[in-house]
Amino acid sequence: MVDQPRTTGSYTYGGSYDPNINQPSRQTVKFLTAATIGVSLLFLSGLILVGTVIGLIIATPLLVLFSPILVPAAIILSLIAGGFLFSGGCGVAAIAALSWIYNYVSGNRPAGSDTLDYAKGMITDKARDVKERAKEYGNYAQGRVQEATQGSY
Known part of the structure; x- marks a missing residue:
C-alpha cells in the first residue's frame, strides 16, 4: 500500500475526489472574522458611550454642588503633580548630564x-x-x- 498524504475534501457521486468542495475560501474566513470582531467592538463602544453619558448626567449635579471645593483642590493637586514631574525631570536630566560628562572625561566619546x-x-x-x-x-x-x-x- 502506498502512503498518500491526507487531504480534506469530499468525494463526488461518481467516485472522483474534489478537494475544493465544502471548503470556505481563505478570504471568506478573514472577512467573517473581521466583521465579527468589528461588530462586537462597535457594540462595546456604543455601550461605553451610553454608560459615560449616563454617568455624566448623574455626576453633573454633584460636580456643580461641590465645585467650590473641587476646583481649588484640582488646581492644588495639578500644581503638586507638576512640581513632582518637574523635579523628577530635572533629576533625570542631571543624571544624564553627569553620565555624559563621566563618559567624556573617561575617553568613551559619547554622542x-x-x-x-x-x-x-x-x-x-x-x-x-x-x-x-x-x-x-x-x-x-x-x-x-x-x-x-x-x-x-
Missing part, C-alpha cells in the same frame, strides 16, 4: 563629543585672535602715547 571638541577649538582660535589683536592695539596705543609725550616737550 555630541565631536561637536564639543569642535567648539572648544573654535573658542581657542578666537581667544588667540583676540589676544593678538589686543597686543597689536596695545603696541599701537603705546606708540601714540610716546608720540604725544615727545611732541609736548
